[in-house]
Amino acid sequence: MKVLVGADIGGTKLALRTTTPDGTVRVDVEIPSTGWEAAPVDQAARWLLDRVRPVLPEDDEIAALGVGAQGCDTQEHCAHLAAAFEALGVSAAVVNDAALLVPAAGLTDGIGVIAGTGSIAVGACAEGTVLFAGGWGWVLGDEGSAPAIVREAAKAALAAHDKRRPDDGLLSELLAHYGVADAPALARAVNDTPTPATWGPAAPAVFRAAASGSASALAVIDDAATHLTALVSRLRARGAVGETVVAAGSVVLGQPLLAARLRERLGSAHPDLTLRLLDVPPVAGAVALARARYGLAGVA
Incomplete structure (x- = not known):
């Protein structure tokens, strides 16, 4: 057959x-x-x-x-x-x-945005040329992806520790995820095996911290949404067509806070665009x- x-x-x-x-x-x-x-x-x-x-x-x-x-x-x-x-x-x-x-x-045109293990945006111009933005890997970018969110969260938590600021919940969530006792041990845990498989699974800890009121975690998530919106803006500046941004990937679909922040930022930057979370x-x-x-x- x-x-x-x-x-x-x-x-x-x-x-x-x-x-x-x-x-x-x-x-x-x-x-x-x-x-x-x-x-x-x-x-x-x-x-x-x-x-x-x-x-x-x-x-x-x-x-x-x-x-x-x-x-x-x-x-x-x-x-x-x-x-x-x-x-x-x-x-x-x-x-x-x-x-x-x-x-x-089920659409013929639009912009696709993935925020999961990596992040990238893809669209096409009216002539059909495929356009890419982002997707450079988590070491260089991939903002909005699970590893990049953890990267930025770890940097924020460790910077706050250096400044002797009280932990607002972000550091403790990361410590609990990695099963370590303090900030130096956290740095060793994430640096000793610098791979997406080590970093990505800690992303839910960042969202838990945000849900518990961590301003540091919320700032990391807001920044991720801003960067994902920027990918869309780059494609539109290069001629990408379509009225819908279709988003998928484990982070944007699994974490309503990131999806909500992305919807807000897209609405501000591009009021004519509709965000659709892929449901298939x-x-x-x-x-x-x-x-x-x-x-x-x-x-x-």
């Missing part, structure tokens, strides 16, 4: 969904994305197909593949990866994972890409 395959490759997980051409879901699974690298493209294509084929029911044949992938940060890279799939006999359309949000929402998995957008690649755009 010919099937359409959608793949959403993020920083921690790979979501796979396959459907028949009439829309019947055949497979809907998530597995770790351990080992994913967007380059070199021939290895990336094989990596994904090595994970798609084992989950397909027997006798299912890939008619078209839609891919949204972290690390595919230019239009040229996406085209090269699509060509690598074609070289392996699979018709494919490839975009950055943030570019899945707009089609997943982004992999639905990958399936939409596969449908279009197969020539079924608009078919229910």
Whole structure:
């Protein structure tokens, strides 16, 4: 049976969904994305197909593949990866994972914003050129992502400690998360293993501190929302079209405070834009890409 395959490759997980051409879901699974690298493209294509084929029911044949992938940060890279799939006999359309949000929402244009393991915004101009802002990694940026929120929170808590200011709740929440006793131990805990897997899971501690009244934590969250809004502003300045910002990612969807602050800042900076929190998995957008690649755009 010919099937359409959608793949959403993020920083921690790979979501796979396959459907028949009439829309019947055949497979809907998530597995770790351990080992994913967007380059070199021939290895990336094989990596994904090595994970798609084992989950397909027997006798299912890939008619078209839609891919949204972290690390595919230019239009040229996406085209090269699509060509690598074609070289392996699979018709494919490839975009950055943030570019899945707009089609997943059932829209033809708009700006997608991801705030999860990383952060990035993706849109397109009227001529169809894909535009990117952010996505530079948590060491350099990715403001609004889980690791970056923790990075900024740790810096704020340690700076307050240096100034001998009373802990307003942020430091104690971070100490509790990492299971350490004091500020120097916190610095060692976050620096000894500087990876998103070490930093990202502490993000809920920052939001707990904010909910308990920590002004420091709230300032970090407000700054994250401001930076995410700035990504949208950069894209609009470069000609991105659409009236909707579609947001997804574990932080913005899992933490209502960040979503509320983002909505406020977008409303102030761009009153004509509407923020929509994606209420379906982004992999639905990958399936939409596969449908279009197969020539079924608009078919229910």
